[in-house]
Amino acid sequence: MTIKLYENDAYIKEFEATVLSCEECKNGYAVVLDKTAFFPEGGGQQADKGYINGLEVLDVQIKDEVITHTLKESVTVGETVKCELDWDTRFARMQSHTGEHLVSGIINTLFSYDNLGFHMSEKTLTLDPSGILSDEDIKKVELIANKAIYENREITAYYPEEQELKNLSYRSKLDLESGVRLVTIDGYDTCACCAPHVHRTGEIGLVKIIDYIQYKGGMRLTMVCGINAFMDYSTLCDNTKELMHALSSPREKVNEFVLKDHETVGTLKAEINRLNAELSKANLEILTKDNVVLGFTKGASFDDMRALVNETTDKSELVAFFSEGENGDFSYVVASSTLDVRDKVKELNLSFNGKGGGRPNYAQGKIIADKESIINFF
Ligand SMILES: [Zn+2]
Numbered sequence: 001m002t003i004k005l006y007e008n009d010a011y012i013k014e015f016e017a018t019v020l021s022c023e024e025c026k027n028g029y030a031v032v033l034d035k036t037a038f039f040p041e042g043g044g045q046q047a048d049k050g051y052i053n054g055l056e057v058l059d060v061q062i063k064d065e066v067i068t069h070t071l072k073e074s075v076t077v078g079e080t081v082k083c084e085l086d087w088d089t090r091f092a093r094m095q096s097h098t099g100e101h102l103v104s105g106i107i108n109t110l111f112s113y114d115n116l117g118f119h120m121s122e123k124t125l126t127l128d129p130s131g132i133l134s135d136e137d138i139k140k141v142e143l144i145a146n147k148a149i150y151e152n153r154e155i156t157a158y159y160p161e162e163q164e165l166k167n168l169s170y171r172s173k174l175d176l177e178s179g180v181r182l183v184t185i186d187g188y189d190t191c192a193c194c195a196p197h198v199h200r201t202g203e204i205g206l207v208k209i210i211d212y213i214q215y216k217g218g219m220r221l222t223m224v225c226g227i228n229a230f231m232d233y234s235t236l237c238d239n240t241k242e243l244m245h246a247l248s249s250p251r252e253k254v255n256e257f258v259l260k261d262h263e264t265v266g267t268l269k270a271e272i273n274r275l276n277a278e279l280s281k282a283n284l285e286i287l288t289k290d291n292v293v294l295g296f297t298k299g300a301s302f303d304d305m306r307a308l309v310n311e312t313t314d315k316s317e318l319v320a321f322f323s324e325g326e327n328g329d330f331s332y333v334v335a336s337s338t339l340d341v342r343d344k345v346k347e348l349n350l351s352f353n354g355k356g357g358g359r360p361n362y363a364q365g366k367i368i369a370d371k372e373s374i375i376n377f378f
Contacts, residue, residue, distance in 0.1 A: 002067040003035035007157070007181065010094060010196030012037040013087045019075050027058060028072045036060075037085060040067050044100075044118035044125075045093055045195050049086035088227075090196070095226025096125050098155060098185070098197045099207045103127065103145050103223065105189020108171055110141065115171070116218065123228050124210070130218045138209055138221070145207045152202035153186040157193075205229065277304045280323060284308060291317030292378050296371060298324045302364050305333040318344070322374060325366075330374065332356070333364045351377060 005012050017033035024030075031052065040062035041047040047060035052071060059070040075081055097120065104115040107129050117128035133141070159179050160168060170182055170190040183193045185201060198204060206229040211222040224232045240254055249257035280300030287294045293313050300308065300323035313319045318339060322330040332348070334341045340360040348354060348367060352374075356365010367374075 001065040002033065002062075004067070005035050005037040006039050006196045007194075009037075010198070012085070014082070014084050016080050016082055019077050019079055019081055022074050022077055024074075025070065027070050029070070029074045031069045031071055031075055032066060033069070033081070033083075036067050036069070037083065038067070038069060039090070039196055043193065043195055045097060045120050049089050051084045053081045053083075091198075092227050093120060094196055094198045095204050096120055096224075096228065097193075097195050098201070099145070099204045099223065099225030100125055100127055101183060101189050101191050101193065101197070102148055102185055102201065102204065103141060103207060103209075103221075104129070104171065105185060105191065106141050106144050106148070107133070108189070110144075111137070113218065116216075117220075123231070124222050124224055126220055126222050128215055128218055128220050132214065133212070133219050133221075138212060142207065142209055148185070148188050149201045149204050149206065151187075152200050153188065154200055155183065155185050155197050157181055157183045157197065206233075208232070273301075276300065277307065280304050281308060281311075284312065286312065287375065293317075293319045294375065294378055295319070295321035296324070297321070300331070302331060302333065305331065305364075309333055309335050318378075320378060322371075324371075328370070329366055329368050331364070331366050333362070334358075335362045337361060348377065 005015060015035070015037050017035050019031060020034055021032045022029050033052075038048040038050060038057060038060045039045065040060040042062060048057070050057050052069060053075055055071045055073050055075070057069050057071065061068050061070075100115075100118055100120075104118075104127055107113050107115070111129070111131060111133065113129040113131040113133075115127050116130050117126070119126050159181050165180055168182070168190070170192055172192040180192050181194055182190055183197055184190045188201075203226075205226040207223060207225045208229050209221050209223050210232065213220050240251060243249065243254045243258060244251055247254065247257040247261065276299060280297040283297045285296045287296075295308065295312065297305075297308070305321045305323055309319055309321050314337075318334070318336050318341065320332060320334045322332050324330055332354075334345050334348070341363050342357065342360060345357060345363040345365065349356060349365060352367035352369040354365055354367030357363055
């Protein structure tokens with residue numbers, strides 16, 4: 001059993017330990033120490049990063065209460081090694097994890113929902129309350145959580161005796177392998193958890209739910225805490241500033257200005273499409289010979305061409321419309337109400353390095369050709 005230094009003191013950044021074993025493994029060497037402050041992957045949190053004797057710790061896993069560190073190179077069994085945690089990463093994770101307990105605890109108190117899933121990524125975390133929360137509910141939870149941060153409440157962790165545990169009410173009763181370690185946020189939450197947490201809620205700094213979706217009958221909330229929340233805020237401020245300057249908008253109305261522009265762009269796009277369709281109709285030149293109708297225009301989309309084919313011909317035999325592009329290429333639509341056009345289209349693609357296909361009575365695609373060759377082909 002490895003002594004878990006992080007359980008009694010989550011703030012150990014450097015420590016010395018004795019190497020109990022070092023064995024070659026898939027990704028390098030699996031190293032077991034007599035004690036460690038490296039938190040192994042588990043409970044929704046990734047493994048700690050850092051160095052052992054200057055060698056990067058690639059992974060930390062726990063199995064049967066033995067913690068294994070993966071290193072690129074070997075260390076000597078019996079020697080004392082100097083260990084150093086990547087403290088910025090670890091502290092950010094402590095802020096996030098305690099923030100998650102706080103928010104899940106408040107949701108549990110207010111709505112009796114359990115947190116069914118917890119996952120921490122490098123910048124954000126997700127939690128999955130078991131029931132539906134409205135926009136107002138989420139705003140309320142956030143406000144209470146941030147007030148709890150200002151109250152700077154104490155956070156404690158301990159292993160209660162079995163008898164005591166029976167009479168305690170706490171969250172996360174299910175996912176436990178060995179002894180139950182309870183993490184309590186004074187006045188807000190008690191939850192079974194094996195991870196390192198901050199000492200006081202003030203250290204969480206800030207919690208903000210940045211997105212949420214309905215998920216498996218409940219919700220999935222995406223949240224940022226601590227330094228990650230600050231970085232998120234910083235990015236949003238930069239983005240907002242850029243938009244404010246570009247749109248000459250007041251700070252608090254940037255969204256209104258963007259949405260108004262977005263709407264205008266939509267209207268203009270529709271207008272451009274309409275004008276393009278009109279233009280390709282105006283440019284349309286139709287040649288008819290031996291029950292073949294050929295149409296040539298410029299800058300038309302497939303939708304425009306389909307409309308032109310429907311408007312300008314009765315598709316009696318074979319109708320092939322071409323729209324010239326900017327690089328000597330032609331988009332085509334080939335249609336007929338009486339013939340299967342697919343063989344003809346295959347031949348067209350083969351002759352002019354083209355691509356495309358479709359149904360028996362309709363096909364579309366692109367070829368590289370000039371007008372003269374197309375006319376000769378048909
Ligand atoms: Zn936890």
